[in-house]
Amino acid sequence: QSALTQPASVSGSPGQSITISCTGTSSDVGGYNYVSWYQQHPGKAPELMIYEVSNRPSGVSYRFSGSKSGNTASLTITGLQAEDEADYYCASHTGANTLSFGGGTKLTVL
Amino acid sequence: QVQLQESGPGLVRPSETLSLSCTVSGGSLSSEYWHWIRQPPGKGLEWIGFIYYSGSANYNPSLKSRVTMSVDASRNQFSLKLNSVTAADTAVYYCARRGGPGYVDLWGRGTLVTVSS
Numbered sequence: 586q587s588a589l590t591q592p593a594s595v596s597g598s599p600g601q602s603i604t605i606s607c608t609g610t611s612s613d614v615g616g617y618n619y620v621s622w623y624q625q626h627p628g629k630a631p632e633l634m635i636y637e638v639s640n641r642p643s644g645v646s647y648r649f650s651g652s653k654s655g656n657t658a659s660l661t662i663t664g665l666q667a668e669d670e671a672d673y674y675c676a677s678h679t680g681a682n683t684l685s686f687g688g689g690t691k692l693t694v695l
Numbered sequence: 696q697v698q699l700q701e702s703g704p705g706l707v708r709p710s711e712t713l714s715l716s717c718t719v720s721g722g723s724l725s726s727e728y729w730h731w732i733r734q735p736p737g738k739g740l741e742w743i744g745f746i747y748y749s750g751s752a753n754y755n756p757s758l759k760s761r762v763t764m765s766v767d768a769s770r771n772q773f774s775l776k777l778n779s780v781t782a783a784d785t786a787v788y789y790c791a792r793r794g795g796p797g798y799v800d801l802w803g804r805g806t807l808v809t810v811s812s
Contacts, residue, residue, distance in 0.1 A: 588739070619797025623740075630789060630805050631740065636798040674740050678797030682753050684730070689739040 589687035596693040602663040607675030615656035619678035622660045670694040697722035699803035713777040717790030724748045728793035731775045733786040
């Protein structure tokens with residue numbers, strides 16, 4: 586299975602908004618509303634931020650939101666804060682009943 | 696609250712078998728799917744596979760020929776075996792709980808396994 590495609594890096598200033606894209610195919614992202622996003626700080630395990638395209642788990646800030654159009658899903662972070670600086674990964678359920686991850690995006694808060 | 700803890704050797708020789716266990720505490724294995732995910736140093740996440748508490752499993756096609764997962768309900772543990780390892784299998788290995796299709800809602804802290812002679 587091929588990894589989902591994410592930009593290697595994005596950046597933004599405190600208070601700004603950024604969007605990270607995650608592109609797959611009709612066999613994964615485009616075929617199901619089962620896309621998730623994870624935040625990972627250095628040396629830590631990933632943390633679930635968004636599931637089923639746009640749902641936030643309890644405790645995750647409202648500043649994080651998700652959406653999908655066709656074969657591309659997106660994670661948007663509004664009101665950037667220094668603590669948001671981390672790696673972000675998307676993942677999708679696939680038609681083969683597997684889980685496919687994106688390559689990861691490094692977010693830098695300037 | 697439910698917690699996951701990986702355990703196993705931190706060093707494995709090339710061509711041998713990597714064996715890890717994940718202990719579920721504060722909850723039960725029953726009626727859940729359990730994943731293994733790995734992350735080579737400085738690289739991204741790679742899904743290895745999942746196993747249902749009943750024992751049925753599904754693996755990443757790229758690793759399928761070398762992977763076996765199992766469940767030990769009596770010990771509230773599930774396990775990963777990866778055979779014929781090479782240096783490319785050096786990674787932090789995470790066990791995790793499936794929250795639903797397409798997402799993991801609980802992760803272990805991860806354990807680094809190095810493949811080296």
